[in-house]
Amino acid sequence: xxxxxxxxTLSDRRKELRKNQTKAEEILWFELRNNKxxxxxxxxxxIGGYIADFYCQKCKLIVELDGEIHNQSEFRKxxxxxxxxxxxxxxxxxxxxxxxxxxxxxxxxxxICEFFCNVV
Numbered sequence: 001x002x003x004x005x006x007x008x009t010l011s012d013r014r015k016e017l018r019k020n021q022t023k024a025e026e027i028l029w030f031e032l033r034n035n036k037x038x039x040x041x042x043x044x045x046x047i048g049g050y051i052a053d054f055y056c057q058k059c060k061l062i063v064e065l066d067g068e069i070h071n072q073s074e075f076r077k078x079x080x081x082x083x084x085x086x087x088x089x090x091x092x093x094x095x096x097x098x099x100x101x102x103x104x105x106x107x108x109x110x111x112i113c114e115f116f117c118n119v120v
Contacts, residue, residue, distance in 0.1 A: 004046075004047075004048065005045065005046065005047055006045060006046050007046050007048075007049070010046045010049075010051060013051060014044040014045075014046060014051055015044075017044045017051060018043060018044050021043075022065065022067060022098060023098070023102060024065050024067075024096075024098035024099075024101035024102050025043070025053060025065055027101050027102060027105055028054065028063070028065065028096075028101050028105070028108065029043050029054070031105060031109055032054055032063075032112075037109070037112065037113060037116065038116065039056050039058050039059055039061075039116060040056065040057070040058065041054050041055065041056050041063075042054070042055045042056075042057075043055075047062075047086065047089070047091075048085065048089075050082055050085065050086070052064065052086075053065050059092075059115065059116060060090055060091045060092060061091065061092050061093075061094065061112075061115060062086055062091050062092070062093045062094070063093075063094050063095075063096070063112065064079075064093060064094070064095045064096070065095075065096055065097075065098055065101060066079070066095055066096070066097050066098065067097075067098045079095070083095075092115060094111065094112060094115060096108050096111075
């Protein structure tokens with residue numbers, strides 16, 4: 001089954017998320033945009049009914065940033081379902097805590113680059 005990318009019904013929500021990005025999203029987007037890592041990333045890209053924080057079509061990679069709310073049981077369960085959905089479509093999901101991006105951006109970028117080395 002082909003899943004819709006950037007479904008129009010989620011357009012307003014994607015715009016809202018881009019406009020109100022977290023500090024961690026802002027930091028990581030600065031490092032990912034304009035092919036800085038050698039691959040094109042999109043931010044707030046929807047696949048099916050989900051919106052991925054960052055998406056690289058070439059590498060079939062989704063990068064998710066998790067704030068404190070993701071420590072709550074309900075959100076962890078939702079993340080598991082969401083990751084399973086993406087993985088069943090052949091995507092690799094990398095998750096980082098906001099604090100990781102804010103305090104150790106280089107390490108996060110290294111982990112993302114390690115994934116590229118295994119794909120390309």
